[in-house]
Amino acid sequence: MNLDLNALIEEILPKQKEGKVASYIPALASVDPNQLGIAFYDLKNQQIIQAGDSKTRFAIESISKVIALLWAIKKLGIQEVFTYVGSRQTGFAFNSALNMEITHAKKPLNPFVNVGAIMTTSLIVQDKEINPHPFAEILAFTKEICNDPDLYLDTQIYLSEKETGDLNRSLAYYLKAKNMMIAKVEPSLDTYFKQCSIMVTTKSLANLGAVLANDGIKPWDNQRLISSESATVTKSLMMTAGLYNQSGTYSRLIGVPTKSGVGGGLVSAAPHKFGIGIFSPALNDEGNSVAGLALLQSIVDKLDLNIFK
Numbered sequence: 373m374n375l376d377l378n379a380l381i382e383e384i385l386p387k388q389k390e391g392k393v394a395s396y397i398p399a400l401a402s403v404d405p406n407q408l409g410i411a412f413y414d415l416k417n418q419q420i421i422q423a424g425d426s427k428t429r430f431a432i433e434s435i436s437k438v439i440a441l442l443w444a445i446k447k448l449g450i451q452e453v454f455t456y457v458g459s460r461q462t463g464f465a466f467n468s469a470l471n472m473e474i475t476h477a478k479k480p481l482n483p484f485v486n487v488g489a490i491m492t493t494s495l496i497v498q499d500k501e502i503n504p505h506p507f508a509e510i511l512a513f514t515k516e517i518c519n520d521p522d523l524y525l526d527t528q529i530y531l532s533e534k535e536t537g538d539l540n541r542s543l544a545y546y547l548k549a550k551n552m553m554i555a556k557v558e559p560s561l562d563t564y565f566k567q568c569s570i571m572v573t574t575k576s577l578a579n580l581g582a583v584l585a586n587d588g589i590k591p592w593d594n595q596r597l598i599s600s601e602s603a604t605v606t607k608s609l610m611m612t613a614g615l616y617n618q619s620g621t622y623s624r625l626i627g628v629p630t631k632s633g634v635g636g637g638l639v640s641a642a643p644h645k646f647g648i649g650i651f652s653p654a655l656n657d658e659g660n661s662v663a664g665l666a667l668l669q670s671i672v673d674k675l676d677l678n679i680f681k
C-alpha cells in the first residue's frame with residue numbers, strides 16, 4: 373500500500389477538537405480525545421497494517437450491534453431475526469424513543485438503533501428456550517470474529533452503562549409494553565450493556581471488517597464463520613444505518629459499509645479488498661468519530677474503495 377499513514381494521521385488528528393468524547397456514559401468521559409489510530413486487513417496481500425493509536429483498547433459500544441446481529445442470525449436464521457426487527461432507516465437519533473411511536477412501527481426499524489439492538493440481543497437471550505449464558509456466547513463469538521482472544525469486558529464501563537442507562541431501559545420497556553419483547557427485559561438489557569462494554573483495538577475491528585469483506589470467511593484461516601447471505605445483509609444495513617443520521621451522507625461521501633460506536637470506533641468492510649478499523653474518541657453531534665470519519669474518507673478516496681464506482 374502506497375500510503376504514508378503516519379503523515380495522514382498527523383494531518384487529520386487536530387480535527388478531533390471539533391468533537392467531544394461521549395460523556396452520557398460517565399466511564400467514557402475520561403478517555404483522552406487526542407487519539408487516532410487505524411488498522412487495515414489487506415485481503416489481497418494477507419497482511420495487517422497499523423498506524424497511530426492502533427493498539428489502544430476502547431469500548432466497542434454500538435459496533436457490538438453488528439456482532440450480535442450476526443450471532444442472532446447464526447442461531448435463528450435471517451428470516452426469524454427480521455420478523456422481529458426491520459431494516460429501515462430511521463431519521464432519528466440512535467437512542468430515540470420517538471421513532472417507533474411516530475412511524476407506528478410494529479417492530480424496531482433496524483438492528484443498529486438502540487431499540488433494535490436491544491431487540492436483537494433479546495433474541496439471543498431467549499431463543500425459544502431460556503439461554504443461561506447469552507453474554508458468554510456473544511463474548512466468545514466476538515473473540516472469534518475479531519480474531520482477538522484477549523478482548524474483555526470492562527466492568528467499570530458496563531456498570532456505568534447500567535447505572536445511567538435509563539433511556540435504553542425505557543426503550544426495552546416500550547417494546548415490552550407493546551408486546552414486541554420476547555425475552556425478559558432486565559437480562560436483555562444486562563446483556564446489551566455488557567456487549568457494549570467489550571474492549572477492542574482497531575486491529576480487532578479490522579479483522580471483523582475483513583470477515584464481512586471476505587464474504588463471511590475468516591481470511592486468517594480460510595474457514596467460513598458466517599453465511600455469505602448474512603455478511604451481505606449486514607453490509608447493506610451498515611451502509612443504510614451504520615452511521616445513524618449520517619448514513620446517507622457518508623453513503624454519498626464514502627460509499628463503504630461502515631458502523632460506528634460512541635467509544636470512537638469505526639469498522640468498515642470494503643468488499644474483497646479491506647477490513648478497516650479506526651479509533652478516535654471525540655464524536656460529532658450524531659455520535660460518530662470526527663477524526664475517524666475524516667481519516668476514513670481520505671483513505672477511501674486514496675485507495676479508490678467506493679463500492680459504487
Ligand code: GLN
Pocket residue numbers: 432433434435466467486533540568632633634635659
Ligand atoms: N452503549 C451505547 C448506548 O446504548 C451505545 C450507543 C452507540 O455506540 N451509539 O447508548
